[in-house]
Amino acid sequence: MPEPVPQRQAAITVYGDRAAAALRQVTSVLDNAGVAPEEIQELLALIQAGAIEGAQGDVLDLAERPPPDATAPAVQGWVAAVEAAAAELAHIADRTMTLARLAVRPAAPTAPPAPSLPTPIDEAPQEQVEQVLAAAERLFAELAGHTDYSREASLETLAVVLTAVAAEDQAGYVAQLEDFAARNRDRLMELYRKYGPGGELARLERSGLVEHPESIVICERLDAAPMWLQGVWDGEIEELTLERFAQLWQFGCHTPRGSRPSRAR
Structure with missing residues (x-):
């Protein structure tokens, strides 16, 4: 019998915490090995995006396994929901890479400060x-x-x-x-x-x-x-x-x- 949804969500949270700790550890190891910060960010983002892509494949497989005894309209709805979830996962993977690259891109030069107004004097020494x-x-x-x-x-x-x-x-x-x-x-x-x-x-x-x-x-x-x-x-x-x-x-x-x-x- 499948686990209730709240229990599965709690398990996912545990994996999230462990993943964050693992990312910190891997970052430290690569940094100590002399890998450039931008390379570290891109490598980690590629791993994360790859994991999301793997999850997308699993989600797409669900389209072939609708609930038993589902009616034709229900099957159509199931397939549409699966495809929407898979498309969102693709967006998440792309966004993961984009954010990683933005994080290591050199900051744009700040605009020069607006010139201050000249300070008048009442009397010249x-x-x-x-x-x-x-x-x-x-x-x-x-x-x-x-x-x-x-x-x-x-x-x-x-x-x-x-x-x-x-x-x-x-x-x-x-x-x-x-x-x-x-x-x-x-x-x-x-x-x-x-x-x-x-x-x-x-x-x-x-x-x-x-x-x-x-x-x-x-x-x-x-x-x-x-x-x-x-x-x-x-x-x-x-x-x-x-x-x-x-x-x-x-x-x-x-x-x-x-x-x-x-x-x-």
């Missing part, structure tokens, strides 16, 4: 203003050949302009400015040649900022963060001065701009 102005003066003398300007006025203007540089970029801003000047050397020289003191168009469209070294910093910010620069400028410095200078830098030079770095702020 005086030491930073002095350092940036010193760099701007050196560049300005080289590019414009002009040294007659009010350093006090330049310090006041630069203190405002530098609040359009993110807090995290302040420490490296001198290097960033020097890189900008190198990439845009020809364009800056054209700007000063045309509109600077003694320039060919100085009388027609002169902007006072062209006469000062901080103009290099303003050009860099106009390219990197124009809206931010405009925001800190408004209410602090005469608005028209920036507008006129921006027009000269953006539309008054024929020399192309240098390519911008990918992280410019």
Whole structure:
């Protein structure tokens, strides 16, 4: 007499526990033997899939052994149920192999973190203003050949302009400015040649900022963060001065701009 269904299910559970212990033991043995983890996973999956395939064969044999005295409709239902169970076992075997291969496949590279928003500052430290102005003066003398300007006025203007540089970029801003000047050397020289003191168009469209070294910093910010620069400028410095200078830098030079770095702020 066949065992009741609950008893058979309990026996299956026992085999499941033993199988899990056996898998751990085999994995340990193969690992100690130097077999690569991906090979271990695939070997075990092949054994499991093979066992499922063997079970599928046993299930299909049941189609030839319907219950005794079953009516024709019952036999048809029996065969259909057996075929459905066999098909599901085939899916389980395929899924076993797929999951094993996914488990050892190298993880897809994670997406780079979203860039963080720049951190604004309320006021640039005086030491930073002095350092940036010193760099701007050196560049300005080289590019414009002009040294007659009010350093006090330049310090006041630069203190405002530098609040359009993110807090995290302040420490490296001198290097960033020097890189900008190198990439845009020809364009800056054209700007000063045309509109600077003694320039060919100085009388027609002169902007006072062209006469000062901080103009290099303003050009860099106009390219990197124009809206931010405009925001800190408004209410602090005469608005028209920036507008006129921006027009000269953006539309008054024929020399192309240098390519911008990918992280410019």
